[in-house]
Amino acid sequence: xxxxxxxxxxxxxxxxxxxxxxxxxxxxxxxxxxxxxxxxxxxxxxxxxxxxxxxxxxxxxxxxxxxxxxxxxxxxxxxxxxxxxxxxxxxxxxxxxxxxxxxxxxxxxxxxxxxxxxxxxxxxxxxxxxxxxxxxxxxxx
Amino acid sequence: xxxxxxxxxxxxxxxxxxxxxxxxxxxxxxxxxxxxxxxxxxxxxxxxxxxxxxxxxxxxxxxxxxxxxxxxxxxxxxxxxxxxxxxxxxxxxxxxxxxxxxxxxxxxxxxxxxxxxxxxxxxxxxxxxxxxxxxxxxxxxxxxxxxxxxxxxxxxxxxxxxxxxxxxxxxxxxxxxxxxxxxxxxxxxxxxxxxxxxxxxxxxxxxxxxxxxxxxxxxxxxxxxxxxxxxxxxxxxxxxxxxxxxxxxxxxxxxxxxxxxxxxxxxxxxxxxxxxxxxxxxxxxxxxxxxxxxxxxxxxxxxxxxxxxxxxxxxxxxxxxxxxxxxxxxxxxxxxxxxxxxxxxxxxxxxxxxxxxxxxxxxxxxxxxxxxxxxxxxxxxxxxxxxxxxxxxxxxxxxxxxxxxxxxxxxxxxxxxxxxxxxxxxxxxxxxx
Ligand SMILES: [Zn+2]
Numbered sequence: 001x002x003x004x005x006x007x008x009x010x011x012x013x014x015x016x017x018x019x020x021x022x023x024x025x026x027x028x029x030x031x032x033x034x035x036x037x038x039x040x041x042x043x044x045x046x047x048x049x050x051x052x053x054x055x056x057x058x059x060x061x062x063x064x065x066x067x068x069x070x071x072x073x074x075x076x077x078x079x080x081x082x083x084x085x086x087x088x089x090x091x092x093x094x095x096x097x098x099x100x101x102x103x104x105x106x107x108x109x110x111x112x113x114x115x116x117x118x119x120x121x122x123x124x125x126x127x128x129x130x131x132x133x134x135x136x137x138x139x140x141x
Numbered sequence: 142x143x144x145x146x147x148x149x150x151x152x153x154x155x156x157x158x159x160x161x162x163x164x165x166x167x168x169x170x171x172x173x174x175x176x177x178x179x180x181x182x183x184x185x186x187x188x189x190x191x192x193x194x195x196x197x198x199x200x201x202x203x204x205x206x207x208x209x210x211x212x213x214x215x216x217x218x219x220x221x222x223x224x225x226x227x228x229x230x231x232x233x234x235x236x237x238x239x240x241x242x243x244x245x246x247x248x249x250x251x252x253x254x255x256x257x258x259x260x261x262x263x264x265x266x267x268x269x270x271x272x273x274x275x276x277x278x279x280x281x282x283x284x285x286x287x288x289x290x291x292x293x294x295x296x297x298x299x300x301x302x303x304x305x306x307x308x309x310x311x312x313x314x315x316x317x318x319x320x321x322x323x324x325x326x327x328x329x330x331x332x333x334x335x336x337x338x339x340x341x342x343x344x345x346x347x348x349x350x351x352x353x354x355x356x357x358x359x360x361x362x363x364x365x366x367x368x369x370x371x372x373x374x375x376x377x378x379x380x381x382x383x384x385x386x387x388x389x390x391x392x393x394x395x396x397x398x399x400x401x402x403x404x405x406x407x408x409x410x411x412x413x414x415x416x417x418x419x420x421x422x423x424x425x426x427x428x429x430x431x432x433x434x435x436x437x438x439x440x441x442x443x444x445x446x447x448x449x450x451x452x453x454x455x456x457x458x459x460x461x462x463x464x465x466x467x468x469x470x471x472x473x474x475x476x477x478x479x480x481x482x483x484x485x486x487x488x489x490x491x492x493x494x495x496x497x498x499x500x501x502x503x504x505x506x507x508x509x510x511x512x513x514x515x516x517x518x519x520x521x522x523x524x525x526x527x528x529x530x531x532x533x534x535x536x537x538x539x540x541x542x543x544x545x546x547x548x549x550x551x552x553x554x555x556x557x558x559x560x561x562x563x564x565x566x567x568x569x570x571x572x573x574x
Binding site: 060067114 | 526554
């Protein structure tokens, strides 16, 4: 199952990222993972949160443009070589990665992938024994 | 076939309109000569007296008035009646630094409100309608004019004035407003907000909108019509001449009928002042035929448009003006090129962005900098950085194609571009020229 990433448009000026975190904090939305892509003109925040519905609502109320993006999340051992193994499977399945980011949990590490054809990628990787995490599993991490 | 407020005038045969103008103009010129020393002096300088004006055909002999005259004559220099005969003023911020203050007698107000009532009828309004006036009330002519017109038609008038969008929407929905009067940018904003709140066009009771006081494009009209589920009508006017209602659209939505029983319109070459034949594009000039307190003759509007007498299917016979290409006041000269904000709006709408934008012009090392701030919309946003950049580039290319010069497009957060009194601040020009 793919999980919903919240992608948010940010103007590239001081304080906008902080305003985003402020809005989420004030509404008890917990950010599980976050990555920021930016150009000199604007940025895009990509994040996994514990409550997607609440996050998109409060962002919209506070005049942020946010959209939901399906991403694949995998848990791996937090040890040398495991990411390499995972990526070898992506290569073997010819899955193209648009971008990825990661976060480390207490026991395991979590890899988040944006691919161009999420459904196809998921089933190819599934056939190699890689099971992507569900929204509930990510929220519970 | 239509709904008229004053059918015998609005649909009068051309000969009848001409005969009326031939009768009124010489009288009005004499009246101004006798009561406005400022204009009399201009006439004397040009060597023309009221005796030279025998019919409307002699109009071209008279001197022009411009914004500069309004400034020079501020505040009472163009007033033709004693102040005790005036019952009201309206005012607009002038681009020349001085505010423009115009005066009205009770007759002048009646005339103005009649014109607005005609506009509301032309948009399908009757005494069955609930007409919400969301133009600013106060010194601005929008609120007062449409309010008076709405009364004359007999609509239930809801004087919300501009701003407080939630309250606007509450009145629209709770009182089932059928006609909305405001600036086009505010109409678009109300539409956006209703859409965000989950209202579909068919849930919205409005059927018509009368939008003016700002340049807007056909694309913006279609967009507003779609979001609100209405027919959107343009209305034209300027404070100096009385206010909105000097001209307005009918069901044809192809040009605005100028109220020729009260105003004569001419199109002139803005450089030479020469009167141009029908169908030519040029600067619009107005002469009021029967205003009492503030009767301007040959007032140069700085609006660029064309006039047509082609028969209109609505039945009205008064001449039609095209939507002004842009007020020459709004026109910017950037790197030597004429830029009208309405052109930028067209490109934005064609590319899926909202028509809320801001133009920022500056000067660095003797070269003009030209930036257009555009609000990001959910439709145009994706998580893909390259894609957002590509869409921004498409917009820049579109602007280049439309304007002939390059503009830098900056994407900004929704609702971050300031709107004052429902009228968006479109241009920030920091050049010191
Ligand atoms: Zn018509």
